[in-house]
Amino acid sequence: MPESKNIRCEEVVEHLLAFLDGEVEEGRRERIEQHLEECRSCCSRADFEVALRQKVREVALKRPPLRLRRKIRQLIDQF
Template sequence: MSEDIISCEEVIERLFAYLDSELDDLTRAEIDRHLRRCHDCFSRKEFETRLREKIAASGTEKAPDRLRQRVEALLGNR
């Protein structure tokens, strides 16, 4: 059985869809195989995964009441 070969360029082009689970099972499996073999693409995937985690975690703190009041006042003055 011959293994389908997907290029690094194709992996990078589809990386965000891969991370968002928007690919069909066959394409996802091809990328999984590529990531197991290719250190550069695996590193890029890990970077993007960690970046997404940091961004998601950064929006969890509540703004201080004073800041919220200032923003509301500015928006009310339009």
């Protein structure tokens, strides 16, 4: 029985995070890419994950402003 070229949504979802990190092996990556082109629901899910990661990265990069940090420290010191 020849191996099916198409993979199921469950498999895509399962490997989506690794896929976005570039941590899936070559063959699987191609099949996921192909699936994402054909499957609207997995594609929007991938878009969502990418947007979410970008947001998380932005927040992580932005430190609170110095004045705010002083204020927080003052509040902590009061206890």
